[in-house]
Amino acid sequence: MKYKTLIIVAALGMFLTASVASADVMTYNGMGLKNPVKVHASGTSVDGKTINIGQVDVTYQGEDYMGYRMDIARYADTVEVEEWSIENFNNGDMMAFLFETYSDSVSTKTEAAALAVCIWEVVNETDGTFDAGSGYFSISNNADVLTAANVMLAALPSTYTPQWDLTVLHSDSEQNVLIGMAPIPEPVTLALLGVGGLGMLLHRRRS
Numbered sequence: 446m447k448y449k450t451l452i453i454v455a456a457l458g459m460f461l462t463a464s465v466a467s468a469d470v471m472t473y474n475g476m477g478l479k480n481p482v483k484v485h486a487s488g489t490s491v492d493g494k495t496i497n498i499g500q501v502d503v504t505y506q507g508e509d510y511m512g513y514r515m516d517i518a519r520y521a522d523t524v525e526v527e528e529w530s531i532e533n534f535n536n537g538d539m540m541a542f543l544f545e546t547y548s549d550s551v552s553t554k555t556e557a558a559a560l561a562v563c564i565w566e567v568v569n570e571t572d573g574t575f576d577a578g579s580g581y582f583s584i585s586n587n588a589d590v591l592t593a594a595n596v597m598l599a600a601l602p603s604t605y606t607p608q609w610d611l612t613v614l615h616s617d618s619e620q621n622v623l624i625g626m627a628p629i630p631e632p633v634t635l636a637l638l639g640v641g642g643l644g645m646l647l648h649r650r651r652s
Contacts, residue, residue, distance in 0.1 A: 469505065470505075471622065473524075478554045479498060480554040480587060483585045484582075512624040515620065519621075520620060526614040528613070529612070531611050531612075535567070538605045539567040539605065541605060541611055543597060544623060547597060555590055555593050559593035562584055566580075567598075609628060
């Protein structure tokens with residue numbers, strides 16, 4: 446009986462150990478496209494300050510990503526992070542819509558800053574109305590970014606189901622960074638399967 450108990454305890458210990466997500470390092474490589482805006486968020490250390498906002502260039506698990514910061518009052522740095530679901534954040538579905546809709550098409554400093562502003566807006570706004578120029582969180586001193594951000598915010602749907610593999614790289618001390626990978630388009634997937642099947646067929650004929 447004692448022997449069986451030891452086996453059960455050992456197996457339970459192995460299961461619990463395996464179920465704990467291990468942390469990994471996010472390497473901060475600097476910013477990508479960015480633009481300065483004046484931030485307004487009462488009670489935070491950046492309230493009334495002009496800061497650069499836009500893409501964040503990071504490396505995680507050997508892959509490079511252009512992500513977006515999620516915290517108003519923290520700075521990005523190389524740090525140990527954990528993978529968090531977007532569901533852990535306020536308006537995570539709206540954040541997903543913004544990232545999935547606009548991140549791949551960002552090509553200017555204004556667009557990058559506008560998308561970053563929108564992500565901060567939906568995560569941090571408290572009054573239920575999304576407007577980058579008013580409310581608890583808002584920006585000023587950059588009319589182009591403000592206009593572009595409000596165009597993106599105006600396109601927000603009432604509900605949204607994320608389509609991509611989105612992850613928030615979470616740190617207790619530094620910036621949380623939103624990264625994501627777009628799914629492979631179905632025609633491309635079929636083409637790859639077709640090439641693989643053709644290769645197997647040729648291999649069989651040769652043998």
